[in-house]
Amino acid sequence: MDYGKFIRILKDVPFNAGSEKRIWNKISHTLDKRKSNVFFLTDIWPRLLISTAVLAAVFVILFINYEKQLGARNFVQHIFTTEYIYETCKYDGQWN
Amino acid sequence: MTISKETADAFVSGDLKALEIVYKETFKTIYGLVYRMTGNRQDAEDITHDIYIRVYEKRNLYKKEKAGLSTWIYRIAVNFSLNALRSRKHWDRNCIVENIAAVDGLIENLDGMELVKELLERINPDFKACLILRDVEDRSYEEISDILGISIGTVRSRINRGRGQLKKLFREHSRR
Numbered sequence: 090m091d092y093g094k095f096i097r098i099l100k101d102v103p104f105n106a107g108s109e110k111r112i113w114n115k116i117s118h119t120l121d122k123r124k125s126n127v128f129f130l131t132d133i134w135p136r137l138l139i140s141t142a143v144l145a146a147v148f149v150i151l152f153i154n155y156e157k158q159l160g161a162r163n164f165v166q167h168i169f170t171t172e173y174i175y176e177t178c179k180y181d182g183q184w185n
Numbered sequence: 186m187t188i189s190k191e192t193a194d195a196f197v198s199g200d201l202k203a204l205e206i207v208y209k210e211t212f213k214t215i216y217g218l219v220y221r222m223t224g225n226r227q228d229a230e231d232i233t234h235d236i237y238i239r240v241y242e243k244r245n246l247y248k249k250e251k252a253g254l255s256t257w258i259y260r261i262a263v264n265f266s267l268n269a270l271r272s273r274k275h276w277d278r279n280c281i282v283e284n285i286a287a288v289d290g291l292i293e294n295l296d297g298m299e300l301v302k303e304l305l306e307r308i309n310p311d312f313k314a315c316l317i318l319r320d321v322e323d324r325s326y327e328e329i330s331d332i333l334g335i336s337i338g339t340v341r342s343r344i345n346r347g348r349g350q351l352k353k354l355f356r357e358h359s360r361r
Binding site for chain 1: 201204205208209212213216217220221226229230233234237238241298301304317320321348351352355
């Protein structure tokens with residue numbers, strides 16, 4: 090075997106006529122399948138959005154539990170009252 | 186590979202019929218390239234399938250003022266095959282032999298083909314891509330540089346090093 094023969098063999102690469110049809114069938118099948126899938130299973134951004142929403146929900150639940158443990162009756166009201174913000178954010182020589 | 190402007194526009198807008206026309210126009214070139222790069226029929230079929238899916242999904246990135254559609258597809262095919270080869274740590278020799286048997290009758294020189302596959306397996310994928318584009322597909326240095334996105338100097342160097350690697354492999358083989 091020399092370089093010339095090597096290249097000649099590569100140039101005469103066998104072409105299987107059946108491959109063309111077979112691959113095309115596979116391609117159209119894949120594309121059909123992707124089309125029929127709901128969009129959030131294929132696109133990346135809806136997945137990201139859903140993951141963020143789930144993560145946010147988990148944090149909210151954890152926060153509710155935390156607030157309940159602190160004894161607050163209504164945590165939402167508690168968070169958004171001026172007193173709460175003042176108490177939390179006031180600076181009296183050191184951050185609370 | 187000649188794809189009309191209308192077909193290219195229809196393809197970019199997502200028309201599946203246009204994709205089929207593009208596929209029929211480019212298949213032999215793309216499949217031939219991938220087959221030469223992988224040396225394995227099953228892998229070549231899988232990679233060709235993935236290439237066309239990628240091409241269809243990324244059709245919005247095609248800029249017709251920069252290159253023809255077939256050139257764009259070819260560029261994706263070369264880089265896709267290279268990445269596939271780089272990610273594959275080793276080849277399944279049994280699979281290669283099976284595939285040789287599968288195309289029995291189409292190859293006159295089975296021993297030669299088997300050796301070629303063995304040699305292809307052992308060359309660095311980057312060198313192999315340059316060698317195939319230059320010596321098998323007769324592309325110019327400029328074209329190869331454009332397809333692979335590397336400088337002409339790097340193309341020349343990879344071709345020389347690939348040929349050197351092959352010569353060494355031929356010598357090793359003749360000593361056996």
